[in-house]
Amino acid sequence: MPPAARKSTAPLRLVWGEDDFAVKQHARQIYTEWCEAAGGLDHEAIDASAANSGEALRALARLNEALQTLPFFGSEKVIWFQNCNFFGDERTASAAAVTEGLGRLAQELKTFRWDGVRLLISAGKVDKRRLFYKTVEGVGEAEEHRGLSLDDKDWAEQAESYVRRELVAKEKRIEEEAVGQMVAAVGPNLRQLSAEAEKLALFAGDRQTITAADVAALVSRSKHARAFALGEALGDRDLPRALRALDEDLWEIRLKVDKNKSHIGLLYGLISKVRTLLLLKELIRLGHLKSTTPYGRIKSVLESVPAGLLPADKRYNPAAMHPFVVSKALVQTEHYSTAELVQAMDTLLTGNQRLVSSSLDDDLVLQQALLQIIGQPRSRRHPVR
Numbered sequence: 362m363p364p365a366a367r368k369s370t371a372p373l374r375l376v377w378g379e380d381d382f383a384v385k386q387h388a389r390q391i392y393t394e395w396c397e398a399a400g401g402l403d404h405e406a407i408d409a410s411a412a413n414s415g416e417a418l419r420a421l422a423r424l425n426e427a428l429q430t431l432p433f434f435g436s437e438k439v440i441w442f443q444n445c446n447f448f449g450d451e452r453t454a455s456a457a458a459v460t461e462g463l464g465r466l467a468q469e470l471k472t473f474r475w476d477g478v479r480l481l482i483s484a485g486k487v488d489k490r491r492l493f494y495k496t497v498e499g500v501g502e503a504e505e506h507r508g509l510s511l512d513d514k515d516w517a518e519q520a521e522s523y524v525r526r527e528l529v530a531k532e533k534r535i536e537e538e539a540v541g542q543m544v545a546a547v548g549p550n551l552r553q554l555s556a557e558a559e560k561l562a563l564f565a566g567d568r569q570t571i572t573a574a575d576v577a578a579l580v581s582r583s584k585h586a587r588a589f590a591l592g593e594a595l596g597d598r599d600l601p602r603a604l605r606a607l608d609e610d611l612w613e614i615r616l617k618v619d620k621n622k623s624h625i626g627l628l629y630g631l632i633s634k635v636r637t638l639l640l641l642k643e644l645i646r647l648g649h650l651k652s653t654t655p656y657g658r659i660k661s662v663l664e665s666v667p668a669g670l671l672p673a674d675k676r677y678n679p680a681a682m683h684p685f686v687v688s689k690a691l692v693q694t695e696h697y698s699t700a701e702l703v704q705a706m707d708t709l710l711t712g713n714q715r716l717v718s719s720s721l722d723d724d725l726v727l728q729q730a731l732l733q734i735i736g737q738p739r740s741r742r743h744p745v746r
Contacts, residue, residue, distance in 0.1 A: 372475035373501025375494075377448070377484040380508030382552035385444075387506065388483035392441045395479050401436030409445035409484075414456035417447045421462045425469065432477060442482045448493065449486025467496040509549030517683040520544045523551060527558040533565060538656045539573040541685030546582045553583060591627060592634035596693035600735045607731060611724050624723040625716055631730070632709050634690075636677055639702045641687070642694045644670070644679075652691045659684040659691075705734040 411417035432438040447454040594603035663680040675681035712730040
């Protein structure tokens with residue numbers, strides 16, 4: 362993700378990585394700062410996106426021409442070689458002519474006199490083994506933007522910090538629970554987080570603080586969040602919503618909208634949800650947590666829980682989950698007794714066996730499981746004790 366802005370005197374900078382949005386955003390920030398510091402009108406942006414080796418060679422020729430052309434008014438010159446897509450292992454990059462062209466550029470950069478000239482390069486994939494990358498590291502600086510992933514242990518913290526920076530730039534602040542709610546809804550997608558921050562800032566108007574109610578009203582739930590809609594409805598013990606969510610998931614399976622979604626995958630998602638509720642229920646019984654534990658304290662409280670009480674697998678470990686997800690699950694533990702959750706696991710195990718070995722309709726198996734776990738509508742149930 363984009364690092365905090367930092368000053369650099371290097372005349373050559375390469376900003377690259379798989380996070381296309383972060384690369385473009387940070388490169389534009391650098392280019393704007395360089396142009397403002399240099400003054401004048403001799404700055405140049407060259408589109409280096411190439412569909413074939415011929416286009417790549419033409420882009421390199423334009424860059425060489427820009428480097429050799431002195432500033433018209435004798436001031437400093439800034440060049441941005443942007444959107445480059447032939448520094449990695451792409452087909453275009455492997456063409457012999459392009460490899461030779463990059464080799465010549467590397468030699469040029471080694472001996473180039475940087476007086477009054479700055480070169481910024483932004484790119485996607487970059488092969489660190491190649492001479493060109495090593496030359497950039499030797500002459501200037503290279504910054505990699507990997508992007509955020511659910512596999513990153515601290516992705517949620519990084520995403521929250523990013524949202525806060527975006528809103529501070531817009532002279533807004535966001536409540537602690539609201540930023541957690543926003544990140545949980547969007548997931549590790551900086552482009553969407555930026556768009557949602559912009560939307561919230563406009564919605565807040567003259568108000569300085571963005572609340573959880575603002576986030577609930579405006580922020581769009583991403584595919585990441587919608588994937589958990591069924592489990593959340595089960596946790597809330599809301600049968601109509603659970604059946605609607607299941608119907609939407611089954612529709613996607615039938616139409617193959619999401620090739621990774623399957624009946625057995627939906628069942629495993631429900632098992633994961635019930636397992637989390639059971640674990641939190643036990644931590645509450647042991648006195649480590651309360652269903653009313655404040656959102657801001659959840660992370661520190663979970664970090665103080667003896668390691669032996671938490672699963673080693675981070676997929677099931679509350680300490681590895683986003684605090685907002687845990688805070689919602691803590692409230693949801695009040696909707697079930699421990700015995701009901703144990704029975705729910707048994708129901709899901711039976712459902713797993715039926716999906717694998719019986720001739721029953723797979724849709725019906727999942728529907729029956731939800732009916733057995735959630736039971737009668739909330740208004741007709743006695744409070745859980």
